[in-house]
Amino acid sequence: MTLRLEGVCKDVGAQTHIHTTDLELVKGTMNVLLGPTSSGKTSLMRLMAGLDQPTNGRIFWNGADVTGQRVQDRKVAMVYQQFINYPSMTVYDNIASPLRLMGVDKGEVDRRVRDSAELMKLTPMLDRKPLELSGGQQQRCALARALVKNAGLVLLDEPLANLDYKLREELRVEIPRIFEESGAIFVYATTEPEEALLLGGQTATLWEGRVTQFGPTAQVYRQPQDMTTARVFSDPPMNFLPVAKTGGKLMFGDGQVAPATGRLAELADGRYTAGFRPNHLEILQHAPDAMQFSARLDVTELTGSETFVHLDHQGARWVGLIHGVHDLQIGAPLSVWLDPAHVYIFAEGGQLVAPAAYAVAA
Amino acid sequence: MAQITLDKLAHSYFPNPQGEGDFALKELNHVWRDGEAYALLGPSGCGKSTLLNIISGLLHPSQGRILFGDRDVTRAATADRNIAQVFQFPVVYDTMTVRENLAFPLRNRGADAAYIKARVAQIAAMIGMESVLDQKARGLTADAKQKISLGRGMVREDVNALLFDEPLTVIDPHMKWELRTQLKSLHQQFGHTMIYVTHDQTEALTFADKVVVMHDGRVVQIGTPEELFERPEHTFVGYFIGSPGMNVIPARVDGARAFVGGAEMALGCGYAPLDGKVEIGVRPEHARLSTDGMPVKIRRVEDVGRHKIVRADFFGHDINIIADEGAEIGADMTRVTFDADRVNVYANDWRVAPMEGAA
Secondary structure (H helix, E strand, O other): OEEEEEEEEEEEOOEEEEEEEEEEEEOOOEEEEEOOOOOOHHHHHHHHHOOOOOOEEEEEEOOEEOOOOOHHHOOEEEEOOOOOOOOOOOHHHHHHHHHHHOOOOHHHHHHHHHHHHHHOOOHHHOOOOHHHOOHHHHHHHHHHHHHHOOOOEEEEEOOOOOOOHHHHHHHHHHHHHHHHHHOOEEEEEEOOHHHHHHHOOEEEEEEOOEEEEEEEHHHHHHOOOEHHHHHHOOOOOOEEEEEEEEOOEEEEOOOOEEEOOHHHHHOOOEEEEEEEOHHHEEOOOOOOOOEEEEEEEEEEEEOOOEEEEEEEEOOEEEEEEEEOOOOOOOOOEEEEEEOHHHOEEEOOOOEEEEOOHHHHHO | OOOEEEEEEEEEOOOOOOOHHHEEEEEEEEEEOOOOEEEEEOOOOOOHHHHHHHHHOOOOOOEEEEEEOOEEOOOOOHHHOOEEEEOOOOOOOOOOEHHHHHHHHHHHOOOOHHHHHHHHHHHHHHOOOHHHOOOEOOOOOHHHHHHHHHHHHHOOOOOOEEEEEOOOOOOOHHHHHHHHHHHHHHHHHHOOOEEEEEOOHHHHHHHOOEEEEEEOOEEEEEEOHHHHHHOOOEHHHHHHOOOOOOEEEEOEEEEEEEEEOOEEEEEEEEEOOOOOOEEEEEOHHHEEEEOOOEEOEEEEEEEOOOEEEEEEEEOOEEEEEEEEOOOOOOOOOOEEEEOHHHOEEEEOOEEOOOOOOOO
């Protein structure tokens, strides 16, 4: 089972919603589309489903060209951000409805509805109406209805976005398990890097209608090919600072110097941009060979178990992330450290020229 | 600005409530300090909106009193309470300019023109809208309109309290960052008494000096973000604050030792004998995989980039452990240790204070 997009693009009026894209998704894989609002995730999914026709390019399902085929004739299931259930039907009838439309016999419908309800932990709720369920259960019902069809392609468009974070946490853990049992091609759109990492599989990062990188999720995260991908796949955003390579040394903005070792040794002399992730900014403790930077603490944000630290480093905004909840002095000068092994080097055009040493080792 | 006193306050939506279960808001006795920022945090149905509606005067409580300063406002209409409110969705006059929108509450009360001009300029600077002051509100994005609502809520210096009801719902995720930190600095600068209702822990903890955590119609803890993290007073707080939440594990506690399954661990403090359901609470950040300690079975390791979440079985209970990004999780990692000083003890879901001086 494969879904292949060949040179697919989509224009709407004078605007290009999806730039020319080639992508191949294979059986039994979880494929995450990661990007901010309006980056093209939903547009790309609609093309995959056959809800929209591409302006150019072809779409193949198991090698057969399905570009012009209607969505009804394809084996596709889709789940949206809004929980879409039939309010007047019980959970059982909601899950059964696609099978009844397909003319599946009664015994088979019953068996599949019960299996799918069991998987989604809805067995005790089968006789209830959707509005008698919590938000999380309503979305599980919509997911069960999508899965029961045994569609080869299951498209999930930000399915957890409307749930509160505790329910999101629970379903995020369950979705990979459900997916492992189904064997379909899953496509999952999200704006959240952490969700992509939790789902694993493959990730395509999207920015302004372009797929900027596609590969195994952890690899895209640790070895982004350019600054755009690094930005999309970092929440809070990656921090940047200028760096110059001279001989065997890297000279950072403040005069910090680190030896250019490993891949960096081969780098041509010149100006580059260094990037590092917020969690690699060392604040409360630091590695012995870390470089020291001075900054001012502007604001802290608390997520419950972590502290985001917003810093001003010579006019540039940096964000750090530390474990635990810390009450730090706002407005105070603060020394922060950075281990050279955590630094990515980008060319002035934005392409990655050297991934961070830790990322290559990982 | 005023201190807010909640005196034996409770509310039931039933005309003749029979027992505690009929109360959407169970009895509350609290004094909220003048000039502090409070967040009411809890899942839907916890009673936080009921409480906010009582404070704003949309709802009259079935029992008890509410005081602003020394004044009993329990039965007073919203308009007589001298409060400002910001709602989930922007409330903005489209045909007015941004400046007129911001000035509206001051004009309404006959403030003088020079004061209005200065105050509007100050607020516009705080919300970053100086450059669009003379534009009509119509045609602005939802984000911008909500910023105007926030600014208008803050324009009057003489309000008793400023109430926010999930004000960032319509704001795009990356913009939320900016607004919740702006709100915090606005509070630090102006010192209004603020009450902010949300189900989002990051909004609540970032914004507030004190977070009021609600569960099932009850206030289960009022505390600083650090207190909620380090010493959750109720197992619900431990679960609800933090991602993933605190591990709550049934245990037997004897003095300064806890027993789970066949294992024994030291606690940071000693405890008097406990009755009822006894549990220990350990944050995933305070648990560590190791080669010695108590037996644990790793079920799954999730790489979330900045760290790993280890899902494990600990004597038949699911627990989460946070491991470093670069941590090697080998086959020999079959043990877990907890930071003794960071373990809390619970009896019937409420935290038990350790005995003084005992260890």
